[in-house]
Amino acid sequence: MLLEFALLFAAGVVGGIMNSVAGGGSFITFPALMAVGVPPIIANATNTYASCAGYISGAIGFREEILKNKQELMFTISFSLIGGAIGAYLLLNTPESVFLEAIPWLLLFATVLFLTGSRMTHAIKSLTKGSKHAGILGIIALSLLLVGVSAYGGFFNAGLGVIVLSYLVVAGHQDINLMNGLKLLVSTCVSLIAIVIFVANGSIDWTKGSVVMAGTLVGGYLAARVSRQLNPIHVKAFVALSSTIITIYFFIDVYA
Secondary structure: OOHHHHHHHHHHHHHHHHHHHHOOHHHHHHHHHHHHHOOHHHHOOOOOOOHHHHHHHHHOOOOHHHHHOHHHHHHHHHHHHHHHHHHHHHHOOHHHHHHHHHHHHHHHHHHHHHHHHHHHHHHHHHOOOOOOOOOOHHHHHHHHHHHHHHHHHOOOOOOHHHHHHHHHHHOOOOOOOHEEEEEEEEHHEEEHHOOOHHHHHHHHHHOHHHHHHHHHHHHHHHHHHHHOOOOHHHHHHHHHHHHHHHHHHHHHHHHH
C-alpha cells in the first residue's frame, strides 16, 4: 500500500509540474491510477477529481482577466456545465470493456492534440481572423461547439486544455491571458459537474485520488518555484515522449 501511495504521489508531482509548465499531466496520472489496480472508468473519474484543484487554483489566479469578460461568463459557465455533465454521463454508461478498448485511441487523440495544438490554434486563428459571429446561428454554433468540447472533457480529461483554447480562437478571442483564464474556467466547470455525477455514482477512489491530488499540488508549487530553471521546450519534449510511449503501451496491452 505504501509503495502504491508513493507511486501515485510521485506521478502527481510529475503531473503537476507538467501541467504548470506545458500541460499534459494526465498522461502520467491516469496510467498511474490504472497501474495500481484502479479500474479504467474509475481511474478516469478519479483523475478528473485529482486534476480539479489545479484548475480551480489556476482560474482563481486569472480571476481579474476572467471578470473583464463578464458578458460571456454565464454563457461559458452554463454550456461548460451542460457539456461536462453529458460527457460524464456517457462515461458512466459506457461498458468498461468498450472504454478499455477506447483508451489507446483517446490517448492517441490527446497526444496528437498536444503535439499539434499550437499549430492547429494558429491555423484556426488565421481562418477566423476578421470574422465576427453574429446573429442566432453564430450563437447556436458556438454553443454546440462549447458543449462538444466540454463533453469530451467530462468523458476523458486528457487534452482538454488544447481543445478549449482552439474553441476560444474560433469564438474570436485574442488576449492570451484571458484565453488561459477562460480555459481554466471551462476546465473547472467541466470537472466540477463531472465530479458531482461521479460522486453520485460512487465512481471515485477518494484515497488514491487524494494522494495524486496532493502530488499535483506539490508539483505545481515546485514548478512555480523553479520555473526559471525549467526550459518549457524540454518539458514539452518530455511530455511528447512520455505520452507517445504510454499510448503505444496501451495499444499493445489492449490489442496485442
